[in-house]
Amino acid sequence: MSAQLLTQIGAAATHFRLGEISMASEVMIAVVDGIQAYLTADGDPDNARAFMPALEMIVDAQQRGDFLLVADLLDYEVGPLVNATIGSQGPKSA
Amino acid sequence: MRARVEFLVEPLEQIQRRWPEIAAALASAQPGRTWGLTQTPVPTLRVGEINITSCYDREREANLQASRIPEASEEAWVYGVALGDLQRALLSRPALQRLHVVIMSRAVARKSFEVADHPWLADPRVTLHHGAVDDVREPFACAPASVWTAERDRQSLRDRLLTALAAPMIRAFEARQEESIKRALAVNAAHLSSDPDVETLRGKHAGAECYVIAAGPTFDEVVEWLRPRVAEGVVVAVNTAVLPLLRQGIVPDYVVAVDPAEALVKHFEGIPTPHVLADVPLVYAPGLHPRVLAAWPGTFVKANLGVPVYQELCPHNPKGVLFASGTVTHVAVDLGVWMGARRLCLVAADFCFPHSKSHAAGVTTSMPVTGPKIFTTDVSGRSVPSTLNLVGYRDELVRYVERVEGVEFTRVGRRGAAMEGFEFVEGAP
Structure with a gap:
């Protein structure tokens, strides 16, 4: 799961950096769904709290069209978090 | 990033020397937005509410954007000045003979010349454009935030670029x-x-x-x-x-x-x-x-x-x-x-x-x-x-x-x- 999610995160960031907003937005739906699915299955509030600041910043940045910041947050904040939490542990209920 | 005082000498002088009509257009640009430098791992220019480049790794981002253009291309088009990283990435290619850079917003470009070094302006392979280019020329790459902040009379070009990117x-x-x-x-x-x-x-x-x-x-x-x-x-x-x-x-x-x-x-x-x-x-x-x-x-x-x-x-x-x-x-x-x-x-x-x-x-x-x-x-x-x-x-x-x-x-x-x-x-x- 983490490998697929990391691929999607990288793809969304790449599309944003290339200016391909439509494609980026489509991939972002899969990214958000993937993170939510993990956090729901995981059930650990500490993990949920770890993701929250970056996800809130992404929502804000997307709303105001700051897409290169969205790409940065995906590459340098969310990606490493996925690696650190999902990658090392996997969902507890999985 | 550079001190403001350096800007008004070098890049505009370079532009004045090579493209005087563009220098005049830049000089007449109305700021019209808020500006600032980010306090981030790598500072970047913030135009209104958006960052003009990555604030973590500009070189990596520029190389990615440059990858739209085949390595063997002798000619390339870049839409948007940003901080000049994409231009630098492309000009590092020995095969490239001609690089056309199209200004999407005079105000954003001018501010960028205030805060960043732009050595690419001196490269004889570069032609700087403003106003005369209304369509998408291939092969092209873009500095996307510069496209999104296009000034009003460049919005038609902006839309064509975004359509080409969404193809x-x-x-x-x-x-x-x-x-x-x-x-x-x-x-x-x-x-x-x-x-x-x-x-x-x-x-x-x-x-x-x-x-x-x-x-x-x-x-x-x-x-x-x-x-x-x-x-x-x-x-x-x-x-x-x-x-x-x-x-x-x-x-x-x-x-x-x-x-x-x-x-x-x-x-x-x-x-x-x-x-x-x-x-x-x-x-x-x-x-x-x-x-x-x-x-x-x-x-x-x-x-x-x-x-x-x-x-x-x-x-x-x-x-x-x-x-x-x-x-x-x-x-x-x-x-x-x-x-x-x-x-x-x-x-x-x-x-x-x-x-x-x-x-x-x-x-x-x-x-x-x-x-x-x-x-x-x-x-x-x-x-x-x-x-x-x-x-x-x-x-x-x-x-x-x-x-x-x-x-x-x-x-x-x-x-x-x-x-x-x-x-x-x-x-x-």
Whole structure:
């Protein structure tokens, strides 16, 4: 799961950096769904709290069209978090 | 980043020496936005509310953007100056002989020259452009934030660039739509064999005043203006406008629907007074979702569309071909022209989201506008949110109007997106 999610995160960031907003937005739906699915299955509030600041910043940045910041947050904040939490542990209920 | 005092000497001097007319254009740029440098791992220029580059790794980002251009290319186009990273990445390639850099916003470029080094300006392979380049030249790469912050008279170029960047997704959507059309053609076969052709409507309202009515957010503002006028004209409604018109007691003379998507059905279910539509023709494309045909209480006229998928799947039936390029509004406008309108007034076809709404009040698909947007200008010159699709449809309609002779095109709805070729009706809302 983490490998697929990391691929999607990288793809969304790449599309944003290339200016391909439509494609980026489509991939972002899969990214958000993937993170939510993990956090729901995981059930650990500490993990949920770890993701929250970056996800809130992404929502804000997307709303105001700051897409290169969205790409940065995906590459340098969310990606490493996925690696650190999902990658090392996997969902507890999985 | 550099101290401000250094800027006004080097980059502008370099530009003054090589491209004096561009130096003059930069000097006259109005700032018009807030500016700043970010306090981030790597500082970048912040224009209004957006970062002009990555604030973590600009070089990696620039290399990625440069990857759009084949390594062996001798010539390349870059849209947007940003902080010069993309230009540096491309000029590091020995194969590159000519690099064209197109300024998308004089104010953003000028500010960038204030805060960053731009050694690429001295490279003899570089040509700097502003104003004269109106189309997308290949191969190209772009500094996307510079494209998104394009100044007003570069917005048409911006939209073409964004459309070019979205091409793979558009092709994927068209492929999915083709499958839906094929399924609909099979179900609609009985209709297609017996319904009259749009050829029967050619010239039927020669010399008439025609109102083509959509269901954009300005519908609610213009409907009172519209009400006394429609009795004297021919009313062509696009699918989403049927219910809003009926609620206002206005019965269209023709309704146009072309979409194979099931979502369209919502606009035809639960029509409160179906009997008033008993004699109203639904002008439909062969691939219209079958449930729309089933729900329509009036008569039917089939029409072909001038798009590749229909020319391939059903080139001879229907015989009459109407213009289409992404939206039913195109088809409705061409139907008005086809029927001989002398004057065609476009109503509530906004191609943007005034008041952050997607449709007129009460339209079943009406929703608050969220997600990625681009900005265009409305009839009054105010900035208004839109989407790449909508401004693309608007531009296609403008190009269509340029090709049509003998018809006066007008429009109402002051908060709709500005459109060349459509005279705003004096005194209208």
